[in-house]
Amino acid sequence: xxxxxxxxxxxxxxxxxxxxxxxxxxxxxxxxxxxxxxxxxxxxxxxxxxxxxxxxxxxxxxxxxxxxxxxxxxxxxxxxxxxxxxxxxxxxxxxxxxxxxxxxxxxxxxxxxxxxxxxxxxxxxxxxxxxxxxxxxxxxxxxxxxxxxxxxxxxxxxxxxxxxxxxxxxxxxxxxxxxxxxxxxxxxxxxxxxxxxxxxxxxxxxxxxxxxxxxxxxxxxxxxxxxxxxxxxxxxxxxxxxxxxxxxxxxxxxxxxxxxxxxxxxxxxxxxxxxxxxxxxxxxxxxxxxxxxxxxxxxxxxxxxxxxxxxxxxxxxxxxxxxxxxxxxxxxxxxxxxxxxxxxxxxxxxxxxxxxxxxxxxxxxxxxxxxxxxxxxxxxxxxxxxxxxxxxxxxxxxxxxxxxxxxxxxxxxxxxxxxxxxxxxxxxxxxxxxxxxxxxxxxxxxxxxxxxxxxxxxxxxxxxxxxxxxxxxxxxxxxx
Numbered sequence: 001x002x003x004x005x006x007x008x009x010x011x012x013x014x015x016x017x018x019x020x021x022x023x024x025x026x027x028x029x030x031x032x033x034x035x036x037x038x039x040x041x042x043x044x045x046x047x048x049x050x051x052x053x054x055x056x057x058x059x060x061x062x063x064x065x066x067x068x069x070x071x072x073x074x075x076x077x078x079x080x081x082x083x084x085x086x087x088x089x090x091x092x093x094x095x096x097x098x099x100x101x102x103x104x105x106x107x108x109x110x111x112x113x114x115x116x117x118x119x120x121x122x123x124x125x126x127x128x129x130x131x132x133x134x135x136x137x138x139x140x141x142x143x144x145x146x147x148x149x150x151x152x153x154x155x156x157x158x159x160x161x162x163x164x165x166x167x168x169x170x171x172x173x174x175x176x177x178x179x180x181x182x183x184x185x186x187x188x189x190x191x192x193x194x195x196x197x198x199x200x201x202x203x204x205x206x207x208x209x210x211x212x213x214x215x216x217x218x219x220x221x222x223x224x225x226x227x228x229x230x231x232x233x234x235x236x237x238x239x240x241x242x243x244x245x246x247x248x249x250x251x252x253x254x255x256x257x258x259x260x261x262x263x264x265x266x267x268x269x270x271x272x273x274x275x276x277x278x279x280x281x282x283x284x285x286x287x288x289x290x291x292x293x294x295x296x297x298x299x300x301x302x303x304x305x306x307x308x309x310x311x312x313x314x315x316x317x318x319x320x321x322x323x324x325x326x327x328x329x330x331x332x333x334x335x336x337x338x339x340x341x342x343x344x345x346x347x348x349x350x351x352x353x354x355x356x357x358x359x360x361x362x363x364x365x366x367x368x369x370x371x372x373x374x375x376x377x378x379x380x381x382x383x384x385x386x387x388x389x390x391x392x393x394x395x396x397x398x399x400x401x402x403x404x405x406x407x408x409x410x411x412x413x414x415x416x417x418x419x420x421x422x423x424x425x426x427x428x429x430x431x432x433x434x435x436x437x438x439x440x441x442x443x444x445x446x447x448x449x450x451x452x453x454x455x456x457x458x459x460x461x462x463x464x465x466x467x468x469x470x471x472x473x474x475x476x477x478x479x480x
Contacts, residue, residue, distance in 0.1 A: 059251040065265055066239025068434050069258055071251040074423060080247030081146045081423035084159045085431035088235040089139040090215075091208035091276045091354065097227065099215015101235075102136045103173075103180050104228045108162055109134045109143070111172040115162070128154055131424070136213050139276070139353045139436060146424050149248040153257050156245075160261055163241075166232045170225050180220055187214050191298045191475045192361070194290065199302040199359065202286045202471040207279035209355045237267040242434035244427040276354035278307060285469025291478050296343065297366045298475040301376065305349055305356030305464055309438035313351060314448040315460035316358070320349035321408045322388065322457075324360075330386075330404060331360070334379035341368050341375060353436045358464060366476050373472075384462035388454040405454060412449050 059071040088101055109132070115121040125132055131146040143163055145155040187193050197212040204210035243262070245254060281304035306312040323331045324347025335341045343363045350357045364372050389405040390398040419426055 068242040070244045072246045077247045080149045080152045081427045083144045083427040083431045085142045087240040088141040099220040102215045113167045195300040195473045198473045204279045239267045244430045246423040246427045279355040287472040290475045296363045299362040300473040301360040302471045303358040305358040307356045308351045308436045309441045322404045323347040
């Protein structure tokens with residue numbers, strides 16, 4: 001799958017076109033952050049992050065208005081990366097409002113009056129060399145800025161006025177609708193995104209998790225300014241937000257700047273929305289067949305999985321790594337007898353605050369779908385019986401077998417080091433963690449990974465893959 005797409009954006013205030021080197025609008029597929037490093041670090045506690053920061057002391061605090069702040073200095077980085085996350089994901093939408101938050105994201109980022117006056121936003125980006133981006137997910141909306149460390153304060157000020165102010169006219173809204181409708185038309189041509197959205201819809205039919213992050217075209221066309229204003233007032237509060245900064249800065253000085261810039265914001269007196277309740281996975285294993293202008297057939301299978309703060313999450317992370325990542329993905333063993341049945345196979349685990357989804361995504365030929373289905377149905381129950389570690393065998397046999405568990409542990413260790421080299425990815429993952437994790441459930445992720453045994457993986461596989469009716473989405477080429 002292609003998890004991101006880059007677009008140039010025509011600036012409203014004049015004829016300039018934002019070049020891609022200045023601004024990248026990244027559209028993520030239904031929180032399918034396929035970069036392994038993203039899902040990996042989101043399981044860490046803040047203490048574990050600090051332990052990996054080469055001895056640098058992290059600083060975590062909250063402002064009186066509820067804004068959570070996490071500062072992680074990384075002196076070796078010339079750029080500072082800042083992510084401001086808000087609990088304003090599509091789980092807070094209904095079918096009648098599906099797409100309003102995605103539209104609001106676009107408008108906050110580019111269409112606000114104070115950003116358009118005299119091409120102000122364009123000149124800010126050009127002057128300070130800012131990477132400026134936002135995206136909407138199931139649970140959250142994230143705004144990110146990366147710029148040279150000496151301009152960090154400018155970036156923080158820009159984030160504040162972009163996220164917590166909504167200064168928009170109906171005319172500006174109508175223009176942004178056209179941009180979003182073009183994006184929705186593009187999404188509708190992409191089988192991976194169409195299929196994934198349908199999997200969520202079938203898996204969580206009675207929850208906002210079943211709604212597409214891109215939104216509904218009809219709702220977007222009819223969107224009114226008041227609806228966006230209502231969402232912004234209700235969800236975009238400092239007590240629903242987390243700010244993370246990584247890069248080359250002095251934490252005490254940056255903390256004072258953040259307090260000065262953000263402390264004047266006050267949450268409204270009305271009570272904030274409740275956290276999402278745990279979504280119920282569909283019990284009847286629904287199946288949908290779609291036709292699109294494509295050359296291959298896409299088979300997407302969804303299973304229930306642990307939510308973000310579940311005690312089962314670490315084991316499912318490891319199963320996901322063993323089954324679908326690395327040099328020798330175990331999922332391919334399902335087709336060992338007929339290796340030509342498929343052209344690709346992937347396994348992903350997507351954890352949300354109130355839901356979890358395990359996803360198998362395959363490409364094949366239309367006439368091979370029945371055989372692919374049989375192979376998967378026969379293989380998945382075996383996950384509760386597999387010996388994942390060489391320690392499951394006699395000492396004389398251990399050198400003959402592939403140690404999936406140790407390979408996974410080694411890869412997670414490597415990914416932890418890789419994560420520390422990507423300030424924006426690190427900041428985004430930390431921001432998600434601050435807002436989504438249950439504070440009563442703390443875990444040192446790497447230590448928990450190291451403690452995993454084959455027995456842990458078999459128990460988790462039995463719980464989530466044995467006797468469970470998955471949802472099926474098959475996207476086929478159009479009939480000739």
